[in-house]
Amino acid sequence: MSQRPHIKELLICRSLLSDPACQALADVLSGQEEKAGTCAALLIETAEEVGLSGNLLRSYLLYRLVHDANLAAQTTEVSRGPIGESLHQAFVQDIALLLPFLTQPASDFLGLELLDDYQPTTPLATEAFTALQDFLAGAETAEDYAEGLLTYYSRYGYGDIASYKAFRWDEKNQVLVGIRHFEAMQMDDIIGYAHQKEQLIDNTEAFVQCKPANNVLLVGARGTGKSSAVKALANVYYQRGLRLLQLTKPQLQNLPAIMENLRYFASKRFIIFLDDLSFEEAEAEYKYLKSAIEGGVESRPENVLIYATSNRRHLIREHWRDRAEGQDEVYRDDSINETISLSDRFGLIIQYYAPDQKEYLAIIDHRLRKAGIELSPEELRIAGTRWEMTHSGRSGRTAQQFVAHYLGQLDGSNN
Structure with a gap:
């Protein structure tokens, strides 16, 4: 490349500058080629930890952009609507600085072709990250990427609040986990x-x-x-x-x-x-x-x-x-x-209210069919009633326990 991107000029997404992998990338861009291995190692480590795949530099930067706080994401969350025109312009400018990493092979910057199409042991498949890929499908310009990210922020938020459906409260740190x-x-x-x-x-x-x-x-x-x-x-x-x-x-x-x-x-x-x-x-x-x-x-x-x-x-x-x-x-x-x-x-x-026998047996039948097992009405009635009589009566929990027992015994008989 005749001219390297200057990511240290970021305005809205400056949290990237404190990220170790991005710091190593900045060092490479400034001429410290020996830091390429450090950057690649950090990208691979994160890829295996969270399941990033494909162009690993692109995937990593997108992952950081939707998980780390930035002013555009925070403002979208608080305002519940579009961000201001000036903030929007500044965000597009930041994405323009990052655009080469989002559109070119990672090997262009780090010299390792493995990073161009990395396949982790367990790929990331959350609903939110899959939606992000859809929002960015066909994106080519900085404006395209900025709009896709802002759509993601509006729909899902950022950080854990976007990735998880359920949370617990961390009393020590006073945060959602x-x-x-x-x-x-x-x-x-x-x-x-x-x-x-x-x-x-x-x-x-x-x-x-x-x-x-x-x-x-x-x-x-x-x-x-x-x-x-x-x-x-x-x-x-x-x-x-x-x-x-x-x-x-x-x-x-x-x-x-x-x-x-x-x-x-x-x-x-x-x-x-x-x-x-x-x-x-x-x-x-x-x-x-x-x-x-x-x-x-x-x-x-x-x-x-x-x-x-x-x-x-x-x-x-x-x-x-x-x-x-x-x-x-x-x-x-x-x-x-x-x-x-x-x-x-x-x-x-x-x-x-506690289910009657018909409802109780219907629960068992539904769960067994989901596991690929179909009992005749008489087999279902005998087995379900026998289980109920030796346990704590009819309930959805009792039905679930019967199904676990039945499938466990079935698996054991096939070993």
Whole structure:
């Protein structure tokens, strides 16, 4: 090349300048050819770690551009719309500086043909990164690449918030952490409970459309798919900006900080998921939840709802002594009101009941067919009923346990 790109002139994407691989690349471009091996080694290491493939220099830079914070991505996230004209122009200018690395073989810069079409052990196949490739299909100019990236930022965000469907809360660092191995079910895999699923989907659909929607309490028999239904929403609405944040009961005291953190991601909608929730009367965490639902002094962010599952209709355990006629009337009423007040703060309460035998067997049949196994109605009835009688009754969980046992025995007989 007669003239090398000067990536140190980046304005909006300056986070690249602190990246070790990009620093090594800058050294190569400035004449330190011996740094080419360092840069190549870092590219390959990242490729194997996250699954980058093809032109490795191009893939690496795109990966950094959608995972590291830059002003264009941050502004898109906060404004929930197009960035300003001047910022847009500066972003295109940065992409113009990077364009040679995005359009030319990596070997042109680093002298190693292996990098021109690298195939990692496990290729990256997230929905977000696949979408990025679609947005950039046919891109040739800096404007093309800038528009593709800005479309990605608008649709998915950047960093972990773009790559992951579900998150946990890191209390030490006060940040969201993506759950890499989040295996949410598809809604179609939850057999039965059509009305309950319809209620849940209708409420969530309104939420992702930025319409009024309620906090939800899913309550009822154990093993009926309450948690699976909430997790399935992360699959259904991921491309429309919905993310799931699962909290434990002790983390409820961090709700103010969590809410403030989620408020920043204005283009995303968050469901805070509290699974198998219940409280003893002496536990104070429920007060944090009550305050979060009602907003307290600071209003709850409009992009956050709380979905909880429980086996109890009243989330705070109530004792018979609280209703005893012999105690003071005012105290008794206050005690009762306190125990039911938390549940009442959920605008939508969805009731789940244990499946009947037909529904129970349908769940087993569905899961076995997904595994390529088809039993006759009589075989299904005998095997499913026998399992139910020796376990904890009919439920979706019991059906799933039977299927795991059946497939495990089948595999064993074929060895």
